[in-house]
Amino acid sequence: MDYDKLLNLGVELGRRLMESGAEIYRVEESVERLLKAYGLDPQIFAIPNCLIVSVTTPQGHPITRMCRIPAHGTDIELLERCNELCRRLCRDPAPVEEAERMMEQLSNCRQFPSYVLLLGYMMTTGFFALFFGGGFWDCISAALCGMAVGGCILYGQWLTGSNIFFCTVVQAAVAAVLALVLVRIGVGQNLEAITIGTLMVLVPGRALTNAMREIMAGDIFSGLNRTAEVLLVATAMALGTAIPLVLGQYL
Amino acid sequence: MGEIMTGYILPCLWASLACVGFGLVFNIQGVGVLICGFGAGLGWLAYLLTVRLGMGDIFAAFLAAIVIGVYSEVMARIRRCPVTGYLQVALLPLVPGAGIYYTMQYCVEGETQLFLSTLLHTFGFAAALSVGAMLTTSVLRALLPHLRRGGT
Numbered sequence: 001m002d003y004d005k006l007l008n009l010g011v012e013l014g015r016r017l018m019e020s021g022a023e024i025y026r027v028e029e030s031v032e033r034l035l036k037a038y039g040l041d042p043q044i045f046a047i048p049n050c051l052i053v054s055v056t057t058p059q060g061h062p063i064t065r066m067c068r069i070p071a072h073g074t075d076i077e078l079l080e081r082c083n084e085l086c087r088r089l090c091r092d093p094a095p096v097e098e099a100e101r102m103m104e105q106l107s108n109c110r111q112f113p114s115y116v117l118l119l120g121y122m123m124t125t126g127f128f129a130l131f132f133g134g135g136f137w138d139c140i141s142a143a144l145c146g147m148a149v150g151g152c153i154l155y156g157q158w159l160t161g162s163n164i165f166f167c168t169v170v171q172a173a174v175a176a177v178l179a180l181v182l183v184r185i186g187v188g189q190n191l192e193a194i195t196i197g198t199l200m201v202l203v204p205g206r207a208l209t210n211a212m213r214e215i216m217a218g219d220i221f222s223g224l225n226r227t228a229e230v231l232l233v234a235t236a237m238a239l240g241t242a243i244p245l246v247l248g249q250y251l
Numbered sequence: 252m253g254e255i256m257t258g259y260i261l262p263c264l265w266a267s268l269a270c271v272g273f274g275l276v277f278n279i280q281g282v283g284v285l286i287c288g289f290g291a292g293l294g295w296l297a298y299l300l301t302v303r304l305g306m307g308d309i310f311a312a313f314l315a316a317i318v319i320g321v322y323s324e325v326m327a328r329i330r331r332c333p334v335t336g337y338l339q340v341a342l343l344p345l346v347p348g349a350g351i352y353y354t355m356q357y358c359v360e361g362e363t364q365l366f367l368s369t370l371l372h373t374f375g376f377a378a379a380l381s382v383g384a385m386l387t388t389s390v391l392r393a394l395l396p397h398l399r400r401g402g403t
Contacts, residue, residue: 021335022333023335026333026335073277074277074339075277075278076278076279076280076283077278077279077280079333079335079336080332080336083332110278112275112278117275119272120274120275121276122272123269123272124270124273124276126269128344128348130265131265131266131269132349150276195352196349199348199352200269200343200348201273205339205340205343206339208381209335209339209380209384210339212381212382212384215385216385216388216389237355238351238354238355238358239355241352245355245356246359
């Protein structure tokens with residue numbers, strides 16, 4: 001059996017899982033189960049931006065591969081596909097080449113076109129504005145702000161870089177400035193509802209839910225990492241929203 | 252009747268629709284989006300009812316997170332999918348975005364007392380949320396093997 005290819009298969013699965021936003025214990029468990037199904041005894045270590053997989057071949061030769069995970073979003077469809085593939089390969093391990101081909105096919109799983117994503121952002125912010133007590137026009141203004149923030153997230157990478165703190169400050173500032181402008185020119189009335197509604201797409205919900213789950217699963221290090229992320233993003237949101245409010249007092 | 256409509260049904264509806272939108276952003280395909288939306292509405296209803304019964308809102312957030320946790324675990328078991336996606340999206344209305352906003356506002360206005368109390372309240376709210384969501388998973392993980400063994 002080709003152990004190099006097998007190791008690559010395991011790392012590839014782990015990398016995809018991490019990039020789809022899975023919890024650490026799920027990544028470690030899936031890779032371990034997959035490699036065990038092929039008769040290996042792997043050692044796996046993962047933290048939010050790094051994955052290390054090591055196996056020893058029956059000849060006693062150790063092989064290790066390390067994979068750095070870049071900043072990523074959440075992709076539930078990819079997560080479900082990976083989970084399904086892992087389960088299938090564990091039940092009856094296909095030949096390595098075929099398994100590699102299946103893994104390749106995961107890359108072209110269904111993705112929404114970007115206008116649907118923009119629509120998603122607009123829907124979220126618009127309805128959250130209603131949720132926080134806005135009226136019809138506040139909903140429209142918040143949807144506009146949401147479109148601007150969604151545009152920043154989807155197309156603004158070249159401007160903001162991948163630093164999560166700076167990204168969030170810029171996005172929150174865009175949201176708050178636009179909300180202020182829309183209220184000043186008389187489209188919306190309820191500034192708070194519009195701003196909070198728009199901020200809801202930036203809120204670190206994913207990190208917050210995962211932080212405790214990781215700590216309880218025993219991955220204290222990853223849990224602390226996510227907790228720090230939550231605090232950082234929340235501070236960045238507050239900073240970004242504060243900029244136009246402070247300016248607005250003098251204008 | 253009017254009070255029930257504006258006080259309970261409409262907020263839950265808005266929360267559901269907003270979460271359907273956010274489900275699209277997270278690339279949840281097919282029926283999954285609707286499941287998330289319904290979970291969000293259910294969670295917010297649990298929160299509103301608990302507040303109505305006179306409990307504090309931090310306790311209400313804790314209970315609502317448990318309701319959402321149970322709902323997501325059940326749905327994940329039925330659809331044989333990872334639970335984390337449903338949980339993240341359905342919890343969104345409860346994440347204290349408003350708390351962060353008001354905290355920042357009091358800080359800018361220089362209201363130190365209000366700033367500190369809102370900050371602590373926001374922390375408590377977020378902690379209640381994540382403990383509630385985590386508790387269901389841990390309890391289910393501990394109980395399910397025993398239940399299965401007892402059943403068969």
